[in-house]
Amino acid sequence: MKYVDGFVLAVPNANREAYKKYSEKSSPIFKEYGVLSVVECWGDDVPPGKLTSFPLAVQCKEDETVVFSWMTWPSKEVRNAAWEKVMADPRLNSEDNPMPCDGKRMIYGGFEVMVDL
Numbered sequence: 001m002k003y004v005d006g007f008v009l010a011v012p013n014a015n016r017e018a019y020k021k022y023s024e025k026s027s028p029i030f031k032e033y034g035v036l037s038v039v040e041c042w043g044d045d046v047p048p049g050k051l052t053s054f055p056l057a058v059q060c061k062e063d064e065t066v067v068f069s070w071m072t073w074p075s076k077e078v079r080n081a082a083w084e085k086v087m088a089d090p091r092l093n094s095e096d097n098p099m100p101c102d103g104k105r106m107i108y109g110g111f112e113v114m115v116d117l
Helices: 013-032 076-088
Strands: 003-011 038-041 062-071 107-112
Touching: 003 013, 003 076, 013 038, 013 062, 013 076, 062 076, 076 107
Parallel strands: none
Antiparallel strands: 003 062, 003 107, 038 062
16 A cells, blocks of 8 residues: 655755755655655745644744655555665765755654545
8 A cells, every 4th residue: 555755845946956856865765765756846825823733833923934845655564664774875965066045944754645636
């Protein structure tokens, strides 16, 4: 059964193109390890909240935008076997491909697919 890793993060508006390039360089690395697809979405209609919201969750600053992304894997087993290798791959966060945002404010998690229409 497919498995999904989901991510929400705040990216400085000035780093939009850098983030896109980071993803374009990083996604093929994940594909080498078995990911089926990578989707990166730049926030366009992400309202702030008073109790809960994407911007609150990632402590989004005025000059930042929320990015919502996910990766699909063939199964949780494939994802688990690949994840440590991906994180150890020197190409992921190299001097040639630095992460253009504060990864400490990223929210992430793995999800079992319940419905896929």
